Amino acid sequence: MQIGQLSRETGVSVRMLRYYEREGLLRPDRTHAGYRRYNEDDVAIVRRIILLNGAGLRLATIRPLLPCDLPPDPDFEPCPALKASLRQTLTALDQQMAQLSESRKLLASLLHLG
């Protein structure tokens, strides 16, 4: 499929899909005319990007974990450095969730919602 369709299927703007590629998160084939061609794996990748990026991870953080654990490679084993980085990301995520929970509490109290 070409970029417009991928955009419609994922809700990500064409602009951002090209940006993802520039940042090394997508590597679509090209037609002879230079048009990007995406496949279903790319749809899955974009959904994963949306998920992770929406959780506050930056694209550079997401990049190394994109080829992981997709259908073709369920037993993917990240290299030690990546695993360490993942653990760190996980810890940061936990901290952020705790902070979010605190914020939620504060907001709820402002609304007298207990």
Add this chain to the structure above:
Amino acid sequence: MQIGQLSRETGVSVRMLRYYEREGLLRPDRTHAGYRRYNEDDVAIVRRIILLNGAGLRLATIRPLLPCDLPPDPDFEPCPALKASLRQTLTALDQQMAQLSESRKLLASLLHLG
């Protein structure tokens, strides 16, 4: 206290404390020489900013809820518009927590942590 001490006490850079003021989140008094003077309430406000901003709320979102519910005004009642906005923020926070939880799950699975 002056800005340097507030910075040390909160861990927020002097630069950002001035930025908070510019954005209307802080309103310190000034000495005759123009130096900003902060009090203990300001420390509490900055901590609140850190909490909310760290949870992804932007400063403009935080601004209207800062004078709320601080020691001097435990029975603060936000105006209807603000309450609506708070509810909206709360919903967004819940969504973000759900997303964070999903992301966490994904990351954990990549680490084979169940």
Add this chain to the structure above:
DNA sequence: CTACGCTGTGACAGCACTGTCAGAGTCAAG
């Protein structure tokens, strides 16, 4: 062939946040 919609690239701009630097005033200690 023409028209229209899609795609390509590159540039410019904006937001929210953050750092740094320059030039000048303030103030307490020696």
Add this chain to the structure above:
DNA sequence: CTTGACTCTGACAGTGCTGTCACAGCGTAG
């Protein structure tokens, strides 16, 4: 008075993300 730490303002820069615009090529339908 001099020194050194602190403060003031304003400007410039950079990051990460996002939109928009201009100009050009592609490709299909009429």
